[in-house]
Amino acid sequence: xxxxxxxxxxxxxxxxxxxxxxxxxxxxxxxxxxxxxxxxxxxxxxxxxxxxxxxxxxxxxxxxxxxxxxxxxxxxxxxxxxxxxxxxxxxxxxxxxxxxxxxxxxxxxxxxxxxxxxxxxx
Amino acid sequence: xxxxxxxxxxxxxxxxxxxxxxxxxxxxxxxxxxxxxxxxxxxxxxxxxxxxxxxxxxxxxxxxxxxxxxxxxxxxxxxxxxxxxxxxxxxxxxxxxxxxxxxxxxxxxxxxxxxxxxxxxxxxxxxxxxxxxxxxxxxxxxxxxxxxxxxxxxxxxxxxxxxxxxxxxxxxxxxxxxxxxxxxxxxxxxxxxxxxxxxxxxxxxxxxxxxxxxxxxxxxxxxxxxxxxxxxxxxxxxxxxxxxxxxxxxxxxxxxxxxxxxxxxxxxxxxxxxxxxxxxxxxxxxxxxxxxxxxxxxxxxxxxxxxxxxxxxxxxxxxxxxxxxxxxxxxxxxxxxxxxxxxxxxxxxxx
Numbered sequence: 001x002x003x004x005x006x007x008x009x010x011x012x013x014x015x016x017x018x019x020x021x022x023x024x025x026x027x028x029x030x031x032x033x034x035x036x037x038x039x040x041x042x043x044x045x046x047x048x049x050x051x052x053x054x055x056x057x058x059x060x061x062x063x064x065x066x067x068x069x070x071x072x073x074x075x076x077x078x079x080x081x082x083x084x085x086x087x088x089x090x091x092x093x094x095x096x097x098x099x100x101x102x103x104x105x106x107x108x109x110x111x112x113x114x115x116x117x118x119x120x121x122x
Numbered sequence: 123x124x125x126x127x128x129x130x131x132x133x134x135x136x137x138x139x140x141x142x143x144x145x146x147x148x149x150x151x152x153x154x155x156x157x158x159x160x161x162x163x164x165x166x167x168x169x170x171x172x173x174x175x176x177x178x179x180x181x182x183x184x185x186x187x188x189x190x191x192x193x194x195x196x197x198x199x200x201x202x203x204x205x206x207x208x209x210x211x212x213x214x215x216x217x218x219x220x221x222x223x224x225x226x227x228x229x230x231x232x233x234x235x236x237x238x239x240x241x242x243x244x245x246x247x248x249x250x251x252x253x254x255x256x257x258x259x260x261x262x263x264x265x266x267x268x269x270x271x272x273x274x275x276x277x278x279x280x281x282x283x284x285x286x287x288x289x290x291x292x293x294x295x296x297x298x299x300x301x302x303x304x305x306x307x308x309x310x311x312x313x314x315x316x317x318x319x320x321x322x323x324x325x326x327x328x329x330x331x332x333x334x335x336x337x338x339x340x341x342x343x344x345x346x347x348x349x350x351x352x353x354x355x356x357x358x359x360x361x362x363x364x365x366x367x368x369x370x371x372x373x374x375x376x377x378x379x380x381x382x383x384x385x386x387x388x389x390x391x392x393x394x395x396x397x398x399x400x401x402x403x404x405x406x407x408x409x410x411x412x413x414x415x416x417x418x419x420x421x422x423x424x425x426x427x428x429x430x431x432x433x434x435x436x437x438x439x440x441x442x443x444x445x446x447x448x449x450x451x452x453x454x455x456x457x458x459x460x461x462x463x464x465x466x467x468x469x470x471x472x473x
Contacts, residue, residue, distance in 0.1 A: 013455045030461075032452070038197040039448050045190035049159035051149040084456050091449035092161055093191065098442045100170045104182070105435045108172035 017069070028079035030070045036060060040068045046093070047086045052077045126152065132416040133350065137404035145188055145419065172435075173423075180434035183351070184422040191445075192348060192422045198441040199346035201334035204238040205431050206257055207231075208339075209332065214324040218286075220315045225323075228315070229261075230339045232288055233308040233429040234329050240302070244330045253298035257305060257329040259291045265317035281319055288312040291327065308430035342437055344427040350417035352397040356389065357412045364408065365389035371403035395423070 017029040032039065040058040047056040055073040072079040128134070130152070134141040149157045167186035174181045184192060211226040218225070236257055244255040251258065266282045277284050288307035295302065317323075334341035354376065360368050361382075368389045369377040378392035399417065404410045426434040455461070 014452060014459075014461055016461055035448070036197075038194045038202070039445075041190040042194040042445070045145070045188050046159060048148045049157065051158050080456065080461060084453065087449045087453045087456070089159055089161070090191075091446050091453070093164060094442050094446040094449065096161070096165050096168060097170075097187070097191075097195075098439060098446070100168060101182075101435075101439055101442060104170040104172050105175065105439075108175055112175075 025078040025080070026074040026076055028072055030072070030079075030083060031067055032070055033067045035068050036066075040070065042090060043070065043086055046090045047072065047082065049089075050082060050085065051075075052082055123154075126154070128416070130155070131419055132353065133419055135399060135401055135415040135417065137401065137410060142419075145190075167420075175435055177433055178428045178430050180424075180426045180428075180438070182424050182426075182438075184348075184424055186420055187422065188420065189422075192424075194445055195438070195441050196346050196348060196424070198444045199343050199426060199437060200341055202444055203342045203437060203440050204243075204331050204333050205340050205342045205429075206234045206236040206238050206241060206329045206331055207337075208234070208259070208327045209244075209330040210328045212326040212328075214326070215322055216325070218315050218317045218321045218323060225315060229325075229327055230337070232291075232312055232314075233431050234305070235308045235431055236302075236305050236329070237432065238331045241331045243332075251296065251328055253296040255330060256296065257299075258294040258296055259327040259329070260294050261286070261291050261314075261323055261325045261327060263290050263317075264322040265319050267319045281317075284317050286314045286317060286323060288314065290314075294326075342429060342431055343434075344429050346424070346426045346437075348422040348424045350419065351421035351423060352394045352399050353416040353418055354391045354394045354397065355414040355416065356391060357414060360389040360409070360412075361386045367406060368403065368409055368413070371406065371409065373398050373400070 011033070012031075013033055015031040015033070017031060019029070037060070040060075044056055044058055047053050052074050053072065054075050056071065058068050058070045060068050070083075072082055074082050129142050130147050133143055146152075147155070147157045151157065164186065169183070169185040171183040171185075172180070173183065184195075208226075208229045211229055213222050213226070216222055216225060220228075234257065241257075242254045244251075248255070263283050263286055265284050268280055268282050270279055274280055283290075287310065289310035291307055293305045295305075299305075315323075332340040354372070356368075365377075365379055365387050369379060371377075373396050375393055375396045376391065377389050379387045380390050382388050399415065401415060403413050403415070424438075426438060428434045428437055432440075
């Protein structure tokens with residue numbers, strides 16, 4: 001599976017772009033391998049919701065390169081911590097989406113069964 | 123204030139332009155709103171209502187979520203949920219008129235009823251198929267003449283096996299796959315090719331696990347899309363002919379005509395959800411300044427059509443799980459490797 005392959009030196013999952021002129025933890029560009037707009041835009045949204053973030057944006061460097069560059073500039077906190085928080089928030093959000101979706105489908109299916117049982121008995 | 127609220131929550135459709143398309147509810151944009159991410163606030167507002175659900179189709183409302191995340195779910199449905207599909211074909215004999223490569227491509231697109239969650243991805247360098255990563259079908263069929271002496275012209279009467287369909291594909295369990303049940307093409311009547319007497323097909327078909335990003339044949343959905351809930355505001359009352367014109371400007375069922383106590387007909391919004399947002403109403407000068415068309419930015423009406431391999435509700439929950447898995451993957455990576463901080467810590471001054 002391409003998107004759950006264990007990390008190895010050959011296939012990095014996450015990298016940091018090293019900038020000579022920058023020696024600042026709060027300004028960083030990350031490379032997310034094997035990702036596209038699906039995660040990039042969701043991540044941009046959740047990071048934009050964080051008041052510690054002064055800028056976040058992502059780009060797909062080239063259509064044939066399967067990676068995105070994610071730029072984070074914060075008001076002081078290390079960019080890595082902010083990124084980690086972003087993933088945590090997004091994950092927690094998904095967890096709630098999943099439970100809500102599952103309970104909604106369960107509720108719908110039960111109601112449908114009740115409905116058809118009523119139709120049969122009448 | 124209500125103007126600001128509309129700007130934040132609604133997309134406005136006007137005659138020539140669409141306003142307030144992008145989400146602006148981020149901290150720092152508005153002074154009177156707290157837009158900082160809060161899981162509690164999200165959970166309070168977030169809601170999913172199932173409108174309809176069948177073996178293949180599903181419609182549901184997802185309310186209280188940003189387009190970025192709703193779109194991630196949609197994109198994952200299309201391209202990142204694994205299914206099994208025919209990936210390689212060993213052609214021992216093909217004397218039909220359809221070329222080998224075209225036939226192989228056609229076979230690849232056939233949806234195979236098998237739960238891909240029970241299988242592994244085939245390793246790139248692996249040559250031999252294993253019971254964990256491959257499903258095998260065989261297609262062996264020969265067209266012959268039917269012994270009818272009459273002057274029949276109907277090929278169904280004249281020939282045997284002249285229509286090769288998915289029902290002719292036979293699943294060949296590999297050793298270790300005996301416990302699997304119901305492995306078959308989703309539909310048994312997909313036409314693969316037609317033949318004439320003497321034509322013959324002998325082929326082995328190998329299915330592997332894959333995702334839609336790699337090839338569309340692996341996509342588990344026929345379509346997965348969403349639209350925003352329309353909202354229609356009538357800024358004044360419309361009576362008589364004007365009311366009827368207004369009704370005609372929208373899709374059927376959107377506007378209803380009600381009788382007022384003094385015997386006039388008056389237009390009311392009955393069900394904005396049915397509107398296709400054609401904006402036809404703006405073609406009428408007498409109406410256009412008094413109707414406001416909006417869409418609720420965080421109310422997504424999802425429509426998912428499965429190819430029949432997995433039911434749509436399973437697909438959506440798998441999509442959400444996949445998005446969660448992506449976050450988990452990077453969290454794990456961030457925890458296991460000291461990314462981004464290592465270089466600076468070596469400097470020795472920061473703790």
